Amino acid sequence: MSDEREHDGEHEYDHENKHEHDHDEEDEHAHSTPPRDTFSHDPVGHATVHAGMTVGELAEQYGRAGIGAADLHEAVSITEAMFAEDVTVFFGLAGAMVPTGMRRVVSDLIRDGYIDALITTGANLTHDSIEAIGGKHHHGCVHQEGKTEREHDETLRDEGVDRIYNVYLPQEHFAEFESHLRSAVFPVLEREAEADGPVSIERLTRELGRANAEVNATDDVPEDAGIAAAAYENDVPIYCPAIQDSVLGLQAWMYSQTSPFSLDALADMTPLTDLAFEAETAGAFVVGGGVPKNFTLQTMLVTPGAYDYAVQLTMDPPQTGGLSGATLDEARSWGKLEKAAKNVSVYADATITLPLVVAAARERVETSPDSSVNQSVSDSSVDQ
Amino acid sequence: MSDEREHDGEHEYDHENKHEHDHDEEDEHAHSTPPRDTFSHDPVGHATVHAGMTVGELAEQYGRAGIGAADLHEAVSITEAMFAEDVTVFFGLAGAMVPTGMRRVVSDLIRDGYIDALITTGANLTHDSIEAIGGKHHHGCVHQEGKTEREHDETLRDEGVDRIYNVYLPQEHFAEFESHLRSAVFPVLEREAEADGPVSIERLTRELGRANAEVNATDDVPEDAGIAAAAYENDVPIYCPAIQDSVLGLQAWMYSQTSPFSLDALADMTPLTDLAFEAETAGAFVVGGGVPKNFTLQTMLVTPGAYDYAVQLTMDPPQTGGLSGATLDEARSWGKLEKAAKNVSVYADATITLPLVVAAARERVETSPDSSVNQSVSDSSVDQ
């Protein structure tokens, strides 16, 4: 008991020692609070939500909070600046964003003039084209390692269905895609190659966009013509460094074996670098990691300037040490971002954050009375 | 060359072999598509966003997509059902949700009658109370392992500032919290303990809510009275199994050393189990993992029924094997969820998904013409 009391005394003391605790409230702060250079007054608010609020209003509420919500709010502000001001926007699109439903968000951004160059994967272009010519992806289900997942995927194999996480693609669409490439895309490139040697990858993606737009219109496909088509129609170049690493690349390779057609691996780097050169102000909007992220950032290694704005939406954790999850500040050490650049990374599922950030940024840009782009925006982004 | 052709032939063959490819489009599907029992027609749509859309409209768009977006859409639908129908809702709140700005989203849900029991941590109650009596958290910055982070946290230590990821808390608020507990909360419980023995943890959280509401009103604190106060005023019990594991718990322990006051670790399990018993339909809305998640789910181990609805917002990956990231289907094997239960897990930052899911679900429930709760909803959730 006395033992108890003794400890209690000690605890009191130590507690004091730890928390500058003082029972005399009045003069406590006077004597107990040390000078604070690191800490500055910037209270955390609390997000408040209500029925019927707009996405832009929700984004404002995120700004009151911490952790990822604060990052998301900053991502909206930086994206608003990229969209509203005269910024050359380089858009990196990795991952399975097209088969999983992000196709229209990107094609609308292109149509409405928010993107100046797209850096993406052959897979995204393959799946974008399949939908442009009438194919469809389907909602499916996922399995983990283990006997049953195996059986499930074996069955899908028997049924000729390819799985992308929780999305299915019937394989016959690849055959339709091959026919499309062999009839509407490769022949003209073959002639150009015969005349002038290997064509650039950007030349292929442009021709693909033209053909997708044409077939989408003539076949009256319900789904919109998509990303490559929108880029073609709006003179937005699409760069795809690892094109071989996709079904589109496999098709190009097979076609090249019986024709003079071939692709130049280096040619695109000149116009891409030129675009970075000519940019008064440059912004990078990167969805996911991989080659699209690195290629978007590395072009600044060979230009005097660097990115003034950068937003990254990723779910790869930075502690893996991989580039995909690397912070954008890391890119600053390489000179890929300006020291004064505004940048933020949002670590959350991009299928959730991409539509959220784009909707909120567009709300700010397009509904502000003095919005410069206000008029220029077509109705394409209004959901029919 | 012939070598080439030979390979090309082989490739063609194998390609056929892999993709049932056929140049004759017409009758392809007839002969090339195998019977498909696993695959069913359920096309992935593409999210479309536009300026000024509501959060509920955005949630609809997520439903078109795959991966996390599809899960988020399902979370909104299940939450709508929990909120609209006569469901007893058990709300698990883990993590650093209060200091990082989610306090008001939860207190509004309690005030508007959407929550029947709250299972949370002592930390959330500590930080909720600090703001109720006039303290504030502040936006700060984060550091990783390494020399500089260390120096940063050493400086914060010198300055008497505690860091919670990117949020700061000046330590004097803990002293104010201690005074609050010793003057307005513990004395009455001490008398009850003297008369009837150890009090329940729920009795402490209720008294804390009463005191927080009182001080918040008398001191005219700009921030709202918070979660514990809202629970007290709306007769919503707060269960906090690991209360010792918090500053609130440390204070209770220190007070108990010089008084007959003590807490009964088991008492709350009876009313919580009774609530689960009496529930016609039961729903679990779990934010984060840890004790709040497990305690919310395990109560069904000792009741004949189980949860009919369950939504989980977490960023812990399932492949760790830990309970925090475990899927809700796993809980079904334990009998914590009904076989027929509707459940989904959203793997993304909860500070982003919680306001998003709540705003979208409230939009559906409160703006539908025949909304039963429509009238009952106060204006508390309208942002001032």
Next chain:
Amino acid sequence: MSDEREHDGEHEYDHENKHEHDHDEEDEHAHSTPPRDTFSHDPVGHATVHAGMTVGELAEQYGRAGIGAADLHEAVSITEAMFAEDVTVFFGLAGAMVPTGMRRVVSDLIRDGYIDALITTGANLTHDSIEAIGGKHHHGCVHQEGKTEREHDETLRDEGVDRIYNVYLPQEHFAEFESHLRSAVFPVLEREAEADGPVSIERLTRELGRANAEVNATDDVPEDAGIAAAAYENDVPIYCPAIQDSVLGLQAWMYSQTSPFSLDALADMTPLTDLAFEAETAGAFVVGGGVPKNFTLQTMLVTPGAYDYAVQLTMDPPQTGGLSGATLDEARSWGKLEKAAKNVSVYADATITLPLVVAAARERVETSPDSSVNQSVSDSSVDQ
């Protein structure tokens, strides 16, 4: 062409501008390398592995590398210091570590005198006891959200098998556990409670360890007596703040309803704090997050000292902002770690890193010629 050349010139220039590139290697460093205060010479080596190397040798190789390997190497060094020197070691064990095969690693550490206090979950104690009295967990398979996972877990439910990620537990073991508690554990505590009021949680875990050891011996169970038994036999206290949050806690509650038995939620904090007080040097070894992590760290909030060593093995990402993934430097701002403390977090699956770190640390401690603990180590850790 001239255009080309012009660009090439520009690129050269910018390239210079970016990388201080100079064709004259000799005097390059002289003029092109700026003063470097941040950067210091500390070359990354390259891990080299060979057949038959020991785990300790592998750990040395990790020290040459970066990212997680470097962290793991540091974890081994800090653990070695905790084990070799006269350090009071607080061991936090969260997660599903016992059902997933980490039980023996921990019980051997206790038997060999490396742990002074264990802070864990009721779940770990429940699964530890089930194996002590003859029950077994089994390898199983995992499923993700989706129709098939659901069916799988529904089937397991019908078959009376509980799933913990990829581990199965037949439910009859819970009934055996209940009988064990009601026959060998609760009665004596009931008598103590009748005489002296609520018992402490540590008193329950100690009695559980005694009973587990007894039954394990009398029933000649092939599996070893486990963690609670080893703690009992070596006078190592086990603290379990959230004991209600487990099947053990549910059993205690049900027993308490028809007996004077009850548990005091606060009692254990005094001896735990005393242990921290008396520690000349204190170390925290934390596996996973949750309550065991926070409770292990927070005890230093009410002691004059703090941890001198801290190792954390976790797979929760820090960017969630949750405590489970929080860096240990963050804990320094709270005064839970000494400013001069040695600490590291390893972000990887703990079922992989725990045996690895322990084996490497034990190799260093027990095989060094001047090892103080060398003799004291029993053969319990030699695999039979």
Next chain:
Amino acid sequence: MSDEREHDGEHEYDHENKHEHDHDEEDEHAHSTPPRDTFSHDPVGHATVHAGMTVGELAEQYGRAGIGAADLHEAVSITEAMFAEDVTVFFGLAGAMVPTGMRRVVSDLIRDGYIDALITTGANLTHDSIEAIGGKHHHGCVHQEGKTEREHDETLRDEGVDRIYNVYLPQEHFAEFESHLRSAVFPVLEREAEADGPVSIERLTRELGRANAEVNATDDVPEDAGIAAAAYENDVPIYCPAIQDSVLGLQAWMYSQTSPFSLDALADMTPLTDLAFEAETAGAFVVGGGVPKNFTLQTMLVTPGAYDYAVQLTMDPPQTGGLSGATLDEARSWGKLEKAAKNVSVYADATITLPLVVAAARERVETSPDSSVNQSVSDSSVDQ
């Protein structure tokens, strides 16, 4: 009170209902255990570690446990089969594996004949070459988003130091690398291009390996000649689809602007596909995700066969839906893996798991008395 008893009665009943609890142990299993088709007897053991155990012995212990430890054990067994049997091994190496210390593990595997084709990134080849010619990476520290990280990276920028997570690279090494390429690598390729048109990427990596080996020997560089050199000396082709996406690619592009040198994007796909064709048995060992993972797997889309063995070491979570974290079973639905293939994914930091899996597999293969490769193994992998 009666209320209490009543509840207790109910609880008993429900408890029965949930856990087939029965106080009569004897005939319990007879009547309470339902038929179990899903569940099979496969007890989880418990890892036991001791001082001085080999990495192979540790791997055996992982096999007793669950979650990631069980996966790692399976990875060792599958890798053993790939190394011991006559399997054509395709090795995918992504991420920052070379700058972070995994260079020697891979170059030793090549020298000892365990790898038949390497698919990697331009970044890994760039960093491999920098060390081959005398440059070094250095241990550094990491920062997160926030003011201070920014300042840190700004300082590194001023100091001409590039950061890769917690690894630093002084920028002058890029200039040395450029000189190396322009003097020893590009000229010969320029002549070949002048004569025969664009060269393949594999031709460039082979020439790079030759030059690295030469300079490493003549300059007597302490670090070993590395991956590209080992591949050159052992006729192991290196495929690098996204070579443009690296400093090596930028250098190739700049050189190509003033010379006839250029690279063919498609040429490598023929020999790679041929290798897959000719493989009696094929295995994929994939470290990290991105292009190396997908390119390694997709080659099976145009061959009649598929992988018989596949091991993936990654830290990308599968729930992102991205390819990098995708399970290998998913690849089965595409026909990239044989239905009967043995495959496993280990979700943990690859800098920890790669040396661990390789050391354990080599121990099994090289120390087994009847090991076929036993003799063929050079001493190169013995740590000096």
